[in-house]
Amino acid sequence: MNDVILHTSNLTIGYKRSRRATRIVASDISASLNTGELVCLLGANGVGKSTLLRTLAGIQPPIKGKVQLQGKDIYKLAPQELAKRLSLILTEKVEVGILSAYALVAMGRYPYTDWWGKLTSKDEKIVKWAIESVGATDLAKRNVSELSDGERQKIMIARALAQEPVLMLLDEPTAFLDLPRRVEIMQLLRCLVRETNQAILLSTHDLDLALRLADKVWLLTEGGFLHIGAPEDLVLTGVFTEAFQSEGVEFDVYTGEFHLHTPIRGKVSLLGEGMKVMWTKRGLQRAGFVVVSDSNSQLCIEVISTSEKVFWQVRYNGAVSEQNSMYELIRFLNKVAPLVR
């Protein structure tokens, strides 16, 4: 069996404003999505992630080229046939009125049910399976309007699963969620893609999570270029560094972290080892200090932990002071910073 689910060749996406004027967002997109793959679509705001997703979802016809889902042009599939293969989750929070979570998930059976929308026992099995797959059994009876954003997003994913699609497209599914919920949803999607053998493409601004969880990254950059590869490939070829330089953030290829450009305010020596020192270093860097490990600086900090407490011993101009928290330490440094050379 061919494991390519979605394939595009030389696709040009954009808007037809009028009969003559077209605005091209991106061109020459040749990409594919395979079974069991979680793919993250990254890119700055306004670069055309949503346009690309809409084009792949069959909502916005491409200017040129074809989108093929399991070998069939999605713009020639009947809406119902498309819905049996592809499901969609959008950023906006939907207010559905008074519906139970179960009823909302059951909506996923829409393309399969008769004119009255009656669920067969097979449909009900699939709905239950979808609810359990996202771990939302407890939510099933509750009213959708009572759910938190994270719970609602789980239910929306269950609804998308109940469509039994081969491809799920998600437009910033974690945009409104707090960090633990984002990790939870992303991990859920990763498990689902392995279990169900479908393909999942999601757009996100969570670079860190995408780098850790995605099987493949689609990075859409200014000018409509789509870079494709494993997250590590994009790092190693320097695509990542280049793409984010213009954004005002710096990608650290050694740690895989993003740094903000902070003006440098001075040099600090930091003595000690271990986890506490690592966090102290982070805090000092955040405050704009260059941290060195020799003790030659005008300002020297030592992290001292006893069995009772941790404190920071600061030597400055021969005077020694003790700070009891990172917050106090940074406040102290801010006070003396203009004097430090």
Add this chain to the structure above:
Amino acid sequence: MFPIKHKFKNFSSTKIPKVLEINPLIFFTLLTGLILAFLLDLALGSVQIPIQQVVTILLGGQAEKATWTTIIFKFRLPKALTATFAGAALGVSGLQMQTLFRNPLAGPFVLGISSGAALGVALVVLTANITGVGVLFKDLGIIGDFSLVVAASLGAALVLGLVLLVARRVQDTMTLLILGLLFGYATSAVVSILLHFSETQQIQSYLQWTFGSFAGVTWRQMLVLAPVVLLALLISVMLSKPLNALLLGEAYARSLGLGVQQARFWIITSASILAGAITAFCGPIAFLGVAIPHLCRSLFNTSEHRVLIPAVIFMGAISALIADLLSQLAVRQTILPLNSVTALIGTPVVTWVILRRNSRTSFPK
């Protein structure tokens, strides 16, 4: 073809509620309520007829007084049937519009249907003896009881046609809503101009029409009204599934496999035929169409159209019958304008129900 099939066996047997739990008891109660309201509407009025006698007459038996049979068959039965149809039709029409436009303030007339009907009526009533329009109707031999109905239907159909024409070209439903409102304003403007140049007596008979009434429908007209309303109600019931999908918004509805453009066409068509037919025969009865869907959402605590549409049909019919009863009983020897009764009695009742359920969350935004 689906790789996930084998997974279904693994789900545990946790009890999960079914989507659709139409309580048969509730619908039995609604049916009883409808029959009761219907019989009361037949029994009460300027001449009181005992309920048993009403039943006897309806079943074809001999009444104590022959005049009672005449009153029932000639006047009250067509009126009660009209009220039943009107309440059901306006409620369903309003429900469809509210869901389609995702707007709790929407009602049967948001697309300017009633304004179109009003224009038709105004043209006939206000220009009856001046211009050619009245003469035209006279020549066609329909200036009698049918003329107002025909004029109102033509007016409503004209606006509906315009809206559908625009709907085919406009992708965005909200644009359609705004255009509908604009059509309404334009037709109302023409009516105002006509009123400005009319005699007091003509204005009086136009105003009479705007008050709304169930009493004007004859058996001959019922032969038109009943099939039209029943057919449009049938279409509405068949639209339950698309309407449910639209609760999620158009983008999701499309992704679930709904042909949104086509569904929108049928929703607008059936809702407008319901609103247009009732307006043509009974005048513009505004309140029921907006209020009944809200009342039912609160009472039945669901947005599921497979429950709401039957519920709205029953509650709408019952409410219209009660409104008709009250319009006759409130003041002795006269009949109050129907529109005043529905709004004055209905507003506090519906307000109470909605506030009690705190239905802030009950409407899809």
